[in-house]
Amino acid sequence: xxAVTFDAPPARVRAQRPAQVRxxxxxxxxxxxxxxxxxxTPEQFIDVTLQPIIxxxxxxxxxxxxxxxxxxxxxDRHTYLEFLLPGLLGQTxxxxxxxxxxxxxADIEKGVFxxxxxxxxxxxxxxxxxxxxxxxxxxSVCVITIGFGYILGFRIQxxxxxxxxxxxxxxxxxxxxxxxxxxxxxxxxTPGAVxxxxxxxxxPLTFGSNAFINTSTMPGxxxxxxxxxxxxxxxxxxxxxxxxxxxxxxxxxxFAWIAGLLVVFFPLALRAxxxxx
Amino acid sequence: MTDLAIEATGLTKSFGETKAxxxxxxxxRTGTVLGxxxxxxxxxxxxxxxxxxxxxxxxxxxxxxxxxxxxxPGKVRESIGLTGQFASVDEDLTGTQNLVMIGQLLxxxxxxxxxxxxxxxxxxxxxxxxxxVAKTYSGGMRRRLDLAASLVGRPAVIFLDExxxxxxxxxREDMWDVVRRLTSDGSTVLLTTQYLEEADALADEIIVFxxxxxxxxxxxxxxxxxxxxxxxKVRAMDLAREEDLRDILAKFAGRSPDSDGRGALTIPVDSDxxxxxxxxxxxxxxxxxxxxxLHLPSLDEVFFTLTGTRxxxxxxxxxxVAA
Numbered sequence: 001x002x003a004v005t006f007d008a009p010p011a012r013v014r015a016q017r018p019a020q021v022r023x024x025x026x027x028x029x030x031x032x033x034x035x036x037x038x039x040x041t042p043e044q045f046i047d048v049t050l051q052p053i054i055x056x057x058x059x060x061x062x063x064x065x066x067x068x069x070x071x072x073x074x075x076d077r078h079t080y081l082e083f084l085l086p087g088l089l090g091q092t093x094x095x096x097x098x099x100x101x102x103x104x105x106a107d108i109e110k111g112v113f114x115x116x117x118x119x120x121x122x123x124x125x126x127x128x129x130x131x132x133x134x135x136x137x138x139x140s141v142c143v144i145t146i147g148f149g150y151i152l153g154f155r156i157q158x159x160x161x162x163x164x165x166x167x168x169x170x171x172x173x174x175x176x177x178x179x180x181x182x183x184x185x186x187x188x189x190t191p192g193a194v195x196x197x198x199x200x201x202x203x204p205l206t207f208g209s210n211a212f213i214n215t216s217t218m219p220g221x222x223x224x225x226x227x228x229x230x231x232x233x234x235x236x237x238x239x240x241x242x243x244x245x246x247x248x249x250x251x252x253x254x255f256a257w258i259a260g261l262l263v264v265f266f267p268l269a270l271r272a273x274x275x276x277x
Numbered sequence: 278m279t280d281l282a283i284e285a286t287g288l289t290k291s292f293g294e295t296k297a298x299x300x301x302x303x304x305x306r307t308g309t310v311l312g313x314x315x316x317x318x319x320x321x322x323x324x325x326x327x328x329x330x331x332x333x334x335x336x337x338x339x340x341x342x343x344x345x346x347x348x349x350p351g352k353v354r355e356s357i358g359l360t361g362q363f364a365s366v367d368e369d370l371t372g373t374q375n376l377v378m379i380g381q382l383l384x385x386x387x388x389x390x391x392x393x394x395x396x397x398x399x400x401x402x403x404x405x406x407x408x409x410v411a412k413t414y415s416g417g418m419r420r421r422l423d424l425a426a427s428l429v430g431r432p433a434v435i436f437l438d439e440x441x442x443x444x445x446x447x448x449r450e451d452m453w454d455v456v457r458r459l460t461s462d463g464s465t466v467l468l469t470t471q472y473l474e475e476a477d478a479l480a481d482e483i484i485v486f487x488x489x490x491x492x493x494x495x496x497x498x499x500x501x502x503x504x505x506x507x508x509x510k511v512r513a514m515d516l517a518r519e520e521d522l523r524d525i526l527a528k529f530a531g532r533s534p535d536s537d538g539r540g541a542l543t544i545p546v547d548s549d550x551x552x553x554x555x556x557x558x559x560x561x562x563x564x565x566x567x568x569x570x571l572h573l574p575s576l577d578e579v580f581f582t583l584t585g586t587r588x589x590x591x592x593x594x595x596x597x598v599a600a
Contacts, residue, residue, distance in 0.1 A: 017384070022384070025381075026381075026382050029378055029381045029382055030378075030382075032378075033367065033370065033374075033378055036369065036370055036374065037367075037369045037370075040369045040410070041369075110365070110367075110368070111362075111365030111366075112365060112366060112367045114331055114359070114365075115359060115365065115366075115379070115426065115427075116382075117330075117331050118329045118330065118331060118354055118357060118359040119354055119379070119382050119383065120351050120354040120355040120383070121382050125382075
């Protein structure tokens with residue numbers, strides 16, 4: 001054993017960077033931690049890899065024939081695929097945000113979070129780190145859903161730029177929605193409860209939207225809900241960007257929802273985290 | 278600049294009905310080891326969590342490295358390292374990844390963090406396991422990595438919450454060596470433990486916790502004097518001679534020896550100078566001994582002496598767990 005140099009000047013007296021820069025750097029360090037943990041348990045990728053594929057297959061083959069016809073103009077399974085894919089993108093993104101709350105709920109009981117709390121880093125850093133790491137999961141959802149859609153015959157009617165915009169917008173929404181999951185994750189006692197509550201939120205949001213079917217046959221009160229539902233706006237924007245058509249209103253509403261979710265749920269999640277000492 | 282690295286007065290903390298701390302004062306001089314001795318549920322962990330800014334006291338004040346834990350938590354966090362039952366490492370990361378991560382969170386550059394990690398891993402004899410996931414470490418390796426993680430930032434004050442609980446005796450001695458070296462450069466250590474032997478081996482001062490209160494505060498020798506120093510335990514080869522043995526030991530102790538009910542008798546002794554006399558008396562009386570040993574009082578005996586009760590087991594573990 002060599003002598004350790006305890007008498008060296010304390011590392012922390014170095015010129016302090018601005019607080020925002022430190023927050024960002026520290027969040028990236030913890031994002032890396034979350035990514036390492038994800039790669040140690042590859043089964044955590046099932047919900048962003050196999051799930052979109054299975055849903056696409058089910059909706060395409062089980063409902064496609066009937067629902068394609070319902071879209072009018074002698075529509076068939078292929079007609080429905082075009083309509084379905086942006087919708088399914090919205091749903092699988094919302095569903096894949098469930099695991100961030102679940103994981104944080106399980107993770108926070110472990111000793112390493114007490115160490116984070118005792119370090120001179122921002123309180124929000126562990127949460128922001130988890131959300132940043134989740135970017136890769138949401139991005140995979142988009143790539144796999146659209147990629148597998150291509151195998152089934154889906155074609156983008158616009159251009160590469162619009163495709164990137166659609167993916168970017170959808171991922172941004174998922175990153176904002178993740179704060180709802182984190183908040184629930186801090187509030188519930190067990191990971192199972194987090195999943196249960198998040199399902200109760202995600203299912204009505206995704207099915208009570210324009211994701212899977214033309215909304216004109218729905219009762220008026222439901223249409224009113226569908227029209228304000230953020231999933232409808234994300235899906236509507238993605239549909240326009242991938243297939244062509246007007247997108248401005250839906251993109252605008254999606255950004256408004258992203259801002260709204262962040263303004264409400266970022267502080268809520270942070271406060272719940274701070275209280276769960 | 279005060280020469281007290283840790284200073285707390287009148288700390289109280291309740292969890293619902295459970296009073297975890299009922300007015301605790303403690304102080305540790307810079308560069309010394311303060312041992313906090315007490316059974317499960319005595320409030321040791323709660324006190325450490327308050328001093329490490331993880332928990333807010335209901336009342337009372339505390340300063341660590343000169344900073345108030347309530348009003349300057351950021352400064353306190355820059356001054357401390359924390360290791361123990363609760364603050365551990367990430368099991369899914371390797372030894373190196375854990376230490377580099379903490380170094381980077383402490384504003385080291387990646388290169389500095391790697392160098393510091395390598396230095397600490399070497400110091401704790403973990404270089405071979407550096408690339409292995411912490412989950413696969415043995416208990417002793419885990420504790421060493423936990424401790425290394427709390428030293429990354431060269432903290433002025435180090436909290437060790439029961440650092441050897443669950444370790445076998447050989448590993449415990451290794452850990453003791455490490456703790457002794459921590460203060461050689463001026464760091465201050467607060468160590469909680471359930472073993473008087475450990476506090477005696479490491480601490481400059483010992484405070485004893487019971488039911489959220491400090492029931493003794495002394496140097497190890499002062500405390501041992503108070504509780505009668507060492508214990509001499511003798512067992513006769515021939516159990517029929519127990520009564521003769523009892524008479525002899527009673528003369529040395531000035532009181533009747535304690536019995537474990539299976540032939541072993543125990544008396545307090547002031548120093549080991551008395552041992553040859555005891556042996557001589559026994560051989561004169563022709564009593565062959567099967568066991569003849571000197572040891573420090575157990576925590577149970579300490580509490581019996583200090584509080585006159587052995588009933589500390591009635592404290593539920595919940596308060597410690599909740600803490």
